[in-house]
Amino acid sequence: MGRLLARWVDLVHHTAVWVVVAATLGCALLLHYTVTHLGVDTSTANMISARLPWRQTFIDFRQAFPQLTANIIVVIDADTPELAEDAQEQLGAALQANARTYHSVNLVRGGDFFHRNGLLYLSTQELDAFADRVAAAQPFLRQLSDDLSLQTLFALLVQTLDADAALSDTERIQWALAEAFAASSDGRFHRLSWRELMASPRARPGAHQRLLLLRPRADDAQPRHRRVAVEGIRDAVERLGLGTETGVRVRLTGAVAMEYEELASVQAGTALAGVLSMMLVIVVLFVILRSLRLVLASVLSLLAGLIATGAFAAVAVGRLNLISIAFAVLYIGLAADFAIHFCARCRELLDAGHELRESLRQSAADVGASLLICASTTAIGFYAFIPTDFAGVAQLGLISGTGMFISLAVSLTVLPALISVMPPPPRTGAAPPPLHVRTLALVGAGVLRHRTGVRAATIVASALAAVSLSGVSFDDNPLNLRDRTSESVQTFLELVNDPDNIPLTLSVLTSSHEGFSATREELLRLETVASVRSIDDFVPSDQQEKLAVIDELAFIMGGELAQPQRPRIDPDTDFEHIREFARVLSAHLARVGLERAPAAAHLSAQLQDWITATEDLPRTERSRRVGELVESVLATLPRQLAALNAALRAEAIDVDALPESLQALWVSVDGRRRLEVVPSNDVSDDAELGRFVRSVRAAVPAATGMPVVQIEAGRAVIDAFRFAFLSAFGLIFVILLALLRSLRDALAVVFQLLLAAALTGAAAVVFGIEFNFANIIALPLLLGMGVDSAIHMAHRRRAAPPADGNLLGTSTGRAVVFSVLTTIFSFGTLALSAHAGTASMGLLLTLGMIMTLVCTLVVLPALLSRATRR
Incomplete structure (x- = not known):
């Protein structure tokens, strides 16, 4: 393999100018294709496979009542009930006139019908x-x-x-x-x-809060539609003068508003992380390579690979989700490893007096095979999620896993071509080794000298980590992944705690009156159920007696x-x-x-x-x-006089007399009637929410709604994690056996990988980090990334072993350290995101890479040294 790669790089060297020109033109075309074809799907529900039974039930419910799921809830608070009602009517009329943007606008407990018949509901x-x-x-x-x-x-x-x-x-x-x-x-x-x-x-005062329930004409694939819908409301509010200076406060929440703000948060966070990641990578590259031309060649090759990976994403998936949108930052952190290893070896050979052509050939021969293997193992960590039902991370796995092979191809084609076009100048005179070189050599020598103590400390650390893992928990609440400071999330949480506007309810669809009544009675017997609402509840009781009073x-x-x-x-x-x-x-x-x-x-x-x-x-x-x-x-x-006049014209009403906008919330187009199950306890507590969902679904398995999505999605994600972790572990172990051809060495590498994973979990417990939908990819991915360093070290020991056995004193050891540092810095920038899910993924991956680096530099050399002695 090494000889084949050496020949390939030699060919690239001879045609370097043409390779660079072709790469430039190709990147321009791919970038244009990516910009025009790669979209974003902002629906969190779509991040779980649609083939699961509970997902199919929810999709059926969403199609029957789209205004209850793909909606915007406009919350109007005012100093007086009259101001709230007036604002509701003014804003509702303005939005109803914009039929191109809003499919339906429902004035909750408002409009002419309730003005005329409101007294009947007392x-x-x-x-x-x-x-x-x-x-x-x-x-x-x-x-x-x-x-x-x-x-x-x-x-x-x-x-x-x-x-x-x-x-x-x-x-x-x-x-x-x-x-x-x-x-x-x-x-x-x-x-x-x-x-x-x-x-x-003594009566309950008039409500100072009014709601509008909007169904925008927004497609999951078109975030622009969501922006138009949200900004259209805000423009209407400003145009009507509905602000605190007039005693009114208007806020937006609901699925569409939260997804719109979440996308904005994710995009801002990943954009910031991308810029910071690239800057930190440049700094690390300069420290280890000490050549502006090598750094420039590495950065340009990174950008080329990133563009190609984005184009692949456009072809393969078409639409990113709120997790896979982070692929660019992950790519920068991981793909930089390939450039570092290739350029570090090339720099070492150049410093030893080799010509540029020979240095490129020898670099490909020395590190090319290990780069191929590392691309495969890292891709395994990503690909392990593809067969699972966690479609959100499966998409990230497909894009980023393939991105590793794209990065490998770029590092063995575009990078050597750029180095050939911009050869680094030869160093003059013998300079003393930089501080980091001397430090790493000392660390490596110290580990070899005190390997017995290192092994004892490893046993203690393993035991402590194993004990701490009992505190690991999984947070299945998608709200906790969002920016808690955003208007939509804060408003939604207020509605959760409002007994009149509880959004976390369950729904049951029935197609017959007999099934409707029987299901309702069965649900009312449950301890976790406070009430069961239906369209019949909007037909007032004792109408003849009330009409006589009116x-x-x-x-x-x-x-x-x-x-x-x-x-x-x-x-x-x-x-x-x-x-x-x-x-x-x-x-x-x-x-x-x-x-x-x-x-x-x-x-x-x-x-x-x-x-x-x-x-x-x-x-x-x-x-x-x-x-x-x-x-x-x-x-x-x-307004109060007009309301009184209208209320004195009340007439007897039945279900058919109810407004069509109200009926549409309770009876589907195909005639199915909806029962809304209201919890009896505070479902803002995740434990109570789980208890509520389990009891209702035990009685009526077809019950659905966002609480079911939350609970079942959590289970699907945990199952996906188990499958991905075990699959990645098994495949990586097979690769190690084939590569190292030593069960003892393979077990040593696997042990330090598992130790790094255990220490990561223990650190998560110590720092109070819960696993969630976004960061659960960390551990399977860390297996793939963590084994890369071990492979580079093992490959160097076999291909060009150092005389003193100290691998940290070689360019490979330095490249391992700095490649892990670039990954740490890159992932660390994600932790700065305002989006809690992205930040938690970055934080956990950063902790994991730190643990991996410690295990690679300290634990692995001690274990391999023991194996060598025996």
Whole structure:
């Protein structure tokens, strides 16, 4: 093999210029193809094989109800229920008008249907209490609807000072008005909520949060579609002025939003890691090669191989996933090894006085075979995942494994051609060995001299590592792989803890009414199930009784109330009305005493402060402040009056009367009905989530949803890890036996590999690193990468053994150290990513390579030395 590779490199040397030209043109074509054909699939669900039964069930569910999985949830929080509802309607209308981007826009618990029939969803007790309060407030509301002004409001309030409250307890509106005047004095945006004033003090206040459920026209293969959908919402929010300055906060979550932000996080992290990795590799190359031309040749060959690997990815898979997107950083760290070993040997031969042609030929003969074997063993670590159901890492394995052979071909073709075109200048004079050369030689000599102590320490370390491995754990929660500081993840976690909006539910599809009822009853008997929802829950109970109450209230109200669009504002007149009301209120307090009327006293103080701060302002500024105050106090009342008018027109409803957008969430196009299973415990705890999923699927195996995907995907990943680790281990052991032709040497190498893996697991336990979907590739990959160093050392001992037996004193030993350092630096840059999955993969691979380096430099020489002596 060595002779064949030497001849090949000699041919490359003679045609170096043509090889470089051909490589340049080829890279240009491949780069263009990669840019135009390589996409990204942002779906995390697609990272598990679709052939698994639970995946097929989930795919069927996703196709039946796409708006429940491939969605964007817009969460609107506002200072008042009216602001939240208004923002929901404005934003919903704006997005519905953009049919090219959004397939459907569902106003959750909003829209005309719920405005008209909302009272039917109250309990009979709540409806009776509401009706009593509105009936008592009828004169108050009638007069304000006819003349929506501060003058009318203050006149009505004066009447309540010495009488029973009309709208509610008098103090409630007094406290609310005091807050309005305080906000005006402070220059804060504020809106008084008339809906909350009309609600019973014991009733649940109107929701300050509203949701929009969007199904964008987004394809997993087109991240641009996700960006357009997400940015389209943000543009509409900005255009409508929905911000904290108007009492509204809009946030995005849901599968599409989280995948969009996750892709942005992964891309930013891998781009940063790629740049830093290349810079660190250049530094390491310069330290070991000490030649700018050799460094430049190595970097250019790295880039050529990276471009070719990217083109292969475009052909082989077409779309990267959120794990395989890291192939570029892995390639830089691993492919640099080939350049280091080839160039280090070439540099050694040149320093010994050989001609460039002979140095290239001899380098190929000396290290070419070991490079081929190392490419194979590293590829095995990657390829071991291909037959598994973990499609996400299987894709990375296919790309990166093949990338190792591409790197090998580039290192034996493009690299020697570049060196021939840019030959390194000869060194003048005999320079003393650099510090790192002397240090490695001393380390190697020390290991050989104290091999007995090294072996004893190895036994102790092995025992400690084995004990620590009992603490290794696997985190199957995909949320923990995402950036916890991102808006979409933080918002999703809030929804998980909200009993009204729990997103971690399970779904069961039934095709018959009998199966529907039986399944529901069976699920309700489970301890882990709080409730089972269906479309039937949106048909109100006791409708005839409730409609009678509503009809009676409509009669009391004497017909519909007028619906003014905006409050009547006359700044000068309103300012005088405010001063007059303050005077009347002060007189009232003087009669009853401050202690008996705390709300009135607080309102009076705020009024006086506001008047003092406002009366000396310039007329224009004072008019603006008065106008803002009137808006603050009365602006939400028109919406409440319109809502009341609509609610008094309620009619009996059945399932068929429900809005189509609501029915689509519960009944599929083919007629199957969905049951939504709600957990009884806090499923933000992974243990409780697993208990919930297991109990429900034990009763109904067809139950599906994201919790099932999370649990089953974790099992699939663990199974994939076991298969990949054992497969890689077996194949690598066979290669070692064939290469070393010594069972004792092969066992020594395997032992140090297993020790490095065990130490990596122990370090993960110590540093609190859990295995997850992203970093579980580390251990099988470390087997393939870790054995490379041992192969180089063993091959050098056979091909060109050093006289003193100290391999660390040779160029091969130095190349091993520096190639591992480049890999450590490259993987370490991944740990800087904001994406938790990418960072954990980089961190675990870095720890693993450090352990591998220690075992290779210390443990392996001691074990091989013992074998040699015997």
